[in-house]
Amino acid sequence: MNNKFAVRGGSGDTTVVDKTARPQDNxxxxxxxxxxxxxxxxxxxxxxxxxxxxxxxVEKTLMADFAAFASGEKEVPNLPNLAKAVELYKLAKDFDKRNADGAEPIQADLKKLEGLNSWNDLQGAASALAKEGFDLPFSFSVDADMKNTKVNTVYFGGPHIFLPDTTTYESPDAEKLLGVLKEQTLKLFQMAGVSEEKAAEYVDGALAYDQRLAKVVKSSEEWADYPAMYNPISLADFKSKFTSFDMGQFLAGFLGEEPEVLINTEPRYLDQAEGLLNEASFSEIKGWMLVKFINDVASSLSQEFREAAFPFSQALTGQPQLASGIKQAYRIANSTxxxxxxxxxxxxxxxxxxxxxxxxxxxxxxxxxxxxxxxxxxxxxxxxxxxxxxxxxxxxxxxxxxxxxxxxxxxxxxxxxxxxxxxxxxxxxxxxxxxxxxxxxxxxxxxxxxxxxxxxxxxxxxxxxxxxxxxxxxxxxxxxxxxxxxxxxxxxxxxxxxxxxxxxxxxxxxxxxxxxxxxxxxxxxxxxxxxxxxxxxxxxxxxxxxxxxxxxxxxxxxxxxxxxxxxxxxxxxxxxxxxxxxxxxxxxxxxxxxxxxxxxxxxxxxxxxxxxxxxxxxxxxxxxxxxxxxxxxxxxxxxxxxxxxxxxxx
The missing domain is CATH 3.40.390.10 (Collagenase (Catalytic Domain))
Incomplete structure (x- = not known):
């Protein structure tokens, strides 16, 4: 086969079956x-x-075991906390209850976000919302200090954006993907009882804000560089980056203290934080938080909500069908x-x-x-x-x-x-x-x-x-x-x-x-x-x-x-x-x-x-x-x- 061109990765297309391929060629x-x-x-x-x-x-084996535990066919082994996992599995597979409940379980949390009517409201509620697991346009975490791994420290970074990576926003697929997300989210809001007018306002604001974030947060290529995550900054210098948002108040509420030093994982984001976190951006931030919320929680509600929340994931992966309810039930118990x-x-x-x-x-x-x-x-x-x-x-x-x-x-x-x-x-x-x-x-x-x-x-x-x-x-x-x-x-x-x-x-x-x-x-x-x-x-x-x-x-x-x-x-x-x-x-x-x-x-x-x-x-x-x-x-x-x-x- 002298006509084969020597290439990195072997000759031919590795995504296409070739039963005539030799190990010398591919x-x-x-x-x-x-x-x-x-x-x-x-x-x-x-x-x-x-x-x-x-x-x-592995999943099939464990799904069969969980089904047997839930039905009583098998006794749950005396392993700490396994009975709790089985209990959660039972809740997750009870679609009669999930379907009957509809959007009711999320109403209090949805209203909590919808009830933010001003920049001051958001600032006052931000630390409590973060502790409750709501997405904010920034994040804090606690992990080992990269230069002294005996002790833990506070890391600061930006949020997760709607598309998989910053580069996705520049791809030919971006418009289609964001269009699917928009239609999906409008439907989810409607199913949750949000008016058509409000839903459109939230989604439009969210998409505009997410575009701004995508220009600032790190790409996957940048995240692949571990040492570049380590940028210690004093509390005073850190707080000085926020003029409109009271970061001191947030830290006191979220951490219960103001740490002397933080590790800034996203310097570009921090340098531009003031332009993203200000009163003029309030309605966009609120919309962005609500869009994050409704898409995150939909899969834990009824089958109708699960199906309504699938198109965006489907557009990203091409996956033809939603996983079955029983598979989802096991996966929820397993991930928790x-x-x-x-x-x-x-x-x-x-x-x-x-x-x-x-x-x-x-x-x-x-x-x-x-x-x-x-x-x-x-x-x-x-x-x-x-x-x-x-x-x-x-x-x-x-x-x-x-x-x-x-x-x-x-x-x-x-x-x-x-x-x-x-x-x-x-x-x-x-x-x-x-x-x-x-x-x-x-x-x-x-x-x-x-x-x-x-x-x-x-x-x-x-x-x-x-x-x-x-x-x-x-x-x-x-x-x-x-x-x-x-x-x-x-x-x-x-x-x-x-x-x-x-x-x-x-x-x-x-x-x-x-x-x-x-x-x-x-x-x-x-x-x-x-x-x-x-x-x-x-x-x-x-x-x-x-x-x-x-x-x-x-x-x-x-x-x-x-x-x-x-x-x-x-x-x-x-x-x-x-x-x-x-x-x-x-x-x-x-x-x-x-x-x-x-x-x-x-x-x-x-x-x-x-x-x-x-x-x-x-x-x-x-x-x-x-x-x-x-x-x-x-x-x-x-x-x-x-x-x-x-x-x-x-």
């Missing part, structure tokens, strides 16, 4: 085309693939009691033998990583020593946590017979979560907290805790199975493990030391070399086409560095065990198999910090000399990249 399509040809995207999803099929199977459900899943379905095997593989990957760092040919000894110290300090979280976080003990569910509605319970849970978060301000950082529940098909690295988390749900085929070859497991879970380890040394993780503090531990020359290699990784993916989209190399660079380091370490471990690499690369490609609707591709690429799976599979393989040896890839083959174009960092 590894991803060669491995996955038969599977993709048979794969169908369910009507209530916008994507399906290896990750999604595992997630769907996520860690509880995750522990139940882990204890019930995750074996001790699997945990031991995976822990062994993690330790193996860490050893390989340490050896690779020690042999690294572009780092000085001083930086190598620091990197190895960071690696050795890494905390491992596998399966599910030993103890459930205290927030779940505090959440209460009021059943229907005691006057509880689904909406009132979700509001109460949201308010308790906000209270719980704010109370952390004067508490030491809890490093035992897990960022992911055990039933989530994912994994993560937390630079501020220097820990990696592997939930029980990801530890199954095709990522991991005792029935697969060792090589296949290395190409699956091995690469995932090493990917998370590599995040400790990506463009963000590299800024944090072994204790999770943002601190430079590099020599100047080493960091310059790392920055140059990072630029090469950006260029490697920048401008690549995927379906109707073009990739932004900067937005996805941290994940691509982690893929590069992860695949290299996993391949090294596989080779050292004397395993063949064909199975290794085949399973690496297999785990990224996916089929997506066009609208979903557009939305995900605009906001995601990961490259699309098919390109992750191909591009990283193209950068490994061993891939060329394994499949005898030669110049003229679609997967061939010249040696000088193969990006190598870790």
């Amino acid at each position: 590894l991803y399509l060669a491995v996955n085309s038969d599977y993709l040809d048979q794969l169908e995207i369910p009507a209530d999803r916008s994507r399906m693939g290896s990750f999604d099929q595992i997630a769907e199977n 009691f996520s860690e509880v459900v995750g522990v139940y899943y882990g204890q019930t379905y995750f074996g001790a033998a699997a945990k031991e095997d995976v822990l062994g593989m993690i330790k193996r990957m860490l050893k390989v990583y340490e050896d690779r760092l020690a042999k690294n040919d572009w780092l000085s000894q001083a930086t190598k020593d620091k990197a190895i110290a960071k690696l050795q300090a890494l905390i491992l979280k596998v399966g599910y946590p030993d103890k459930i976080e205290d927030i779940y003990n505090r959440l209460q569910v009021t059943p229907a017979e005691e006057g509880g509605s689904l909406y009132s319970n979700l509001q109460a849970a949201s308010q308790e979560s906000i209270r719980y978060s704010l109370e952390k301000l004067h508490q030491p950082v809890d490093r035992t907290v897990w960022l992911m529940p055990g039933n989530l098909v994912n994994a993560c690295y937390d630079p501020q805790r220097n820990d990696i988390t592997f939930p029980a749900a990801i530890l199954q085929a095709p990522f991991y199975s005792a029935d697969q070859s060792r090589a296949a497991n290395y190409g699956g879970i091995g690469a995932v493990i090493a990917h998370e380890v590599s995040h400790a040394f990506d463009n963000n993780g590299a800024q944090f030391d072994e204790f999770g503090n943002m601190k430079n531990w590099w020599t100047e020359a080493d960091y310059k070399e790392f920055a140059d290699r990072t630029k090469a990784e950006i260029a490697l993916f920048d401008g690549l086409k995927f379906g109707p989209t073009t990739l932004n190399g900067k937005q996805i660079v941290s994940e691509n560095i982690a893929d590069q380091g992860g695949l290299t370490a996993a391949m090294t471990a596989c080779k050292e065990e004397g395993q063949g690499l064909e199975d290794f690369y085949a399973n690496w490609a297999r785990v990224w198999a996916q089929k997506s609707l066009e609208a979903a591709i557009k939305m995900i690429v605009s906001v995601d910090v990961h490259a699309p799976g098919p390109l992750r599979a191909n591009v990283q393989a193209q950068c490994q000399d061993e891939f060329y040896e394994t499949f005898d890839v030669k110049p003229g083959d679609g997967m061939y990249l010249a040696p000088e174009d193969r990006v190598k960092i870790w």
Whole structure:
């Protein structure tokens, strides 16, 4: 096939099945085309693939368990707070009550917002509204101080806008999407009893205000830069940015104090805050808050409200159908009691033998990583020593946590017979979560907290805790199975493990030391070399086409560095065990198999910090000399990249 043009990502279109593809031309399509040809995207999803099929199977298993718990067919296990999750599930699946209640559960909150008649009203109510979970045009949160992760501090930022990303407002789809949102919101207001005239006033004001916000808040590309979030500012300087809005009054009401220093995550927003938060903007702000509110709460009301709130989501993702009511009921219980459900899943379905095997593989990957760092040919000894110290300090979280976080003990569910509605319970849970978060301000950082529940098909690295988390749900085929070859497991879970380890040394993780503090531990020359290699990784993916989209190399660079380091370490471990690499690369490609609707591709690429799976599979393989040896890839083959174009960092 000498006519094949050597391209980044392999030849051909990775979104289109090609059963004639060879691994030398397109590894991803060669491995996955038969599977993709048979794969169908369910009507209530916008994507399906290896990750999604595992997630769907986990969900089906847990949905069956929750149905059995609710009916009394199965006894609810004696696991703290699981009975509350089942109680919430019962409320969520009771559509007779939800439909009979209609818009009644939200009336008091709707009137609270509609009753704001002046700028002074809004200022007086703002802190209470924030504590109750209403959206304001700015946000505060409590989290570990990035430069001293033993203590918590206050972070300030802008709001979430209506469209997925600031760049979406500049896309050809923006007008259509905002039009769908407008029609949907007018209908929801009407169903909730708001007059046609008032609804139009709120929506027009909201859309105008949201356009102003979109010019100021950060894009997904900007959010991908962790260190750029850290901009400490004194209370006096912070308050001086607000002339019309009494920020001191707000902080005293919301936090119960005025902190001496805050961390400003969005400097551009803060510099322009006065132009956004003033009396002249009051009616637009009120409309914006009401539009946020009605769209957020509609799905917790009747089936009619659920259906009326679906068109905007449908326009964003292309998903043909709304998820069933029973699926939504499980998802509500799962998201509200996520860690509880995750522990139940882990204890019930995750074996001790699997945990031991995976822990062994993690330790193996860490050893390989340490050896690779020690042999690294572009780092000085001083930086190598620091990197190895960071690696050795890494905390491992596998399966599910030993103890459930205290927030779940505090959440209460009021059943229907005691006057509880689904909406009132979700509001109460949201308010308790906000209270719980704010109370952390004067508490030491809890490093035992897990960022992911055990039933989530994912994994993560937390630079501020220097820990990696592997939930029980990801530890199954095709990522991991005792029935697969060792090589296949290395190409699956091995690469995932090493990917998370590599995040400790990506463009963000590299800024944090072994204790999770943002601190430079590099020599100047080493960091310059790392920055140059990072630029090469950006260029490697920048401008690549995927379906109707073009990739932004900067937005996805941290994940691509982690893929590069992860695949290299996993391949090294596989080779050292004397395993063949064909199975290794085949399973690496297999785990990224996916089929997506066009609208979903557009939305995900605009906001995601990961490259699309098919390109992750191909591009990283193209950068490994061993891939060329394994499949005898030669110049003229679609997967061939010249040696000088193969990006190598870790």
